[in-house]
Amino acid sequence: MNRLSHGLHVLTLLMAGPLLMQCSGNSASDTAQSLARAQVEVTHIRRGAIQDSVSLSATTYFPKKSVVAAPISGYITSTRVRPGMHVTANQALFTLRTREASTLKTNLPDSLFPNPGDDFGSVTISAQIAGSVIDVSHYQGDYVQEGAQLCTVVHPEDLSFKLFVPYRYHSLMRSGQHIRIQLADGRNLWTQVLQQMSLADSLSQSAVYLLKPAQPVVLPEGLRVSGILITNRQESAQLLPKDAVLSNETMDSFWVMKVVNDTLAIKVPVQQGIVNDQMVAITRPVFSPSDRIIISGNYGLEDSARVSIFQ
Numbered sequence: 001m002n003r004l005s006h007g008l009h010v011l012t013l014l015m016a017g018p019l020l021m022q023c024s025g026n027s028a029s030d031t032a033q034s035l036a037r038a039q040v041e042v043t044h045i046r047r048g049a050i051q052d053s054v055s056l057s058a059t060t061y062f063p064k065k066s067v068v069a070a071p072i073s074g075y076i077t078s079t080r081v082r083p084g085m086h087v088t089a090n091q092a093l094f095t096l097r098t099r100e101a102s103t104l105k106t107n108l109p110d111s112l113f114p115n116p117g118d119d120f121g122s123v124t125i126s127a128q129i130a131g132s133v134i135d136v137s138h139y140q141g142d143y144v145q146e147g148a149q150l151c152t153v154v155h156p157e158d159l160s161f162k163l164f165v166p167y168r169y170h171s172l173m174r175s176g177q178h179i180r181i182q183l184a185d186g187r188n189l190w191t192q193v194l195q196q197m198s199l200a201d202s203l204s205q206s207a208v209y210l211l212k213p214a215q216p217v218v219l220p221e222g223l224r225v226s227g228i229l230i231t232n233r234q235e236s237a238q239l240l241p242k243d244a245v246l247s248n249e250t251m252d253s254f255w256v257m258k259v260v261n262d263t264l265a266i267k268v269p270v271q272q273g274i275v276n277d278q279m280v281a282i283t284r285p286v287f288s289p290s291d292r293i294i295i296s297g298n299y300g301l302e303d304s305a306r307v308s309i310f311q
Helices: 002-036 099-107 167-172
Strands: 038-043 046-061 066-069 074-079 092-097 122-126 131-136 149-154 160-166 178-182 188-196 206-213 224-241 254-260 264-275 279-284 292-296 305-309
Touching: 038 254, 046 206, 046 264, 092 149, 160 167, 160 188, 160 224, 167 206, 167 224, 178 206, 224 264, 224 292
Parallel strands: 038 305
Antiparallel strands: 038 292, 046 160, 046 224, 066 149, 074 092, 092 122, 131 149, 160 206, 178 188, 178 224, 188 206, 224 279, 254 264, 254 292, 264 279, 264 305
16 A cells, blocks of 8 residues: 555656646746847827927127217327226217327427316317227227227117028018027027018128017127027927937838837837927827837837837
8 A cells, every 4th residue: 555655656746747847948938038028118199389490690789889980180198998898978988189289289388388287189089878888999099080980889778689591491580570599608588570681691692680689688799699490380299209200221211119018019100290309290190198109229129029118
């Protein structure tokens, strides 16, 4: 009896061995298959506005300038102004003395003049408006002719921008339109189109538009900036991040990888609309908000590939 029980026990072990090995093999195979799945991140389609824009060249400009000129020919005996200086209306800027008065003052004793303390034969030139001096052409000791420009004064509130618009974008411009100006330091200013200037820029062959800042800003004249012109806009579009859309080498075929049944990635051809630096508008097909589109791990992924969504 004991021998019979021992034999049955041995037979049971012999029969269970292959089953255990098969289960162990299946578990290893499933683990390897799970490890072979691509790790991906997914996103969802969303609807919203998208726009495309172009960066155009622009410069700061003062359309109204007050030029301080010499009323007579003579020597500048005093200069009380420098570039960047703020002046008030009627503030004295220069003193000029005629050549004849300078000769008499040098060769004759002061006792011969009626008022020795006076600046004989001199003319004081004052600012016509309050503002900032943007340039000084002559300084003390210079001899200038009548009508010579001595300095230029501008009012900071008169600051404008000249926007150079290639003619292919001419139809997009209109009076009163808002244009965003981008400065070199990263600041952004909103401006409004006042008018098109009568002369085109001969070097760039562009139409020139005059823009006025919405808020006063202090900037020097001739500063190069960028004007951002919106060239296309769609109010309600299917939007995906640019990383979600793949293309071939010739950039004439586009697709996304959509996850179905949690583990399968299928290739879905798409048609693009507006594309900007961050987003792509998908015109076809129409996706559901619940569709899971791969945004990371999609590069080089084959159609119907097994994937694992990274949580």
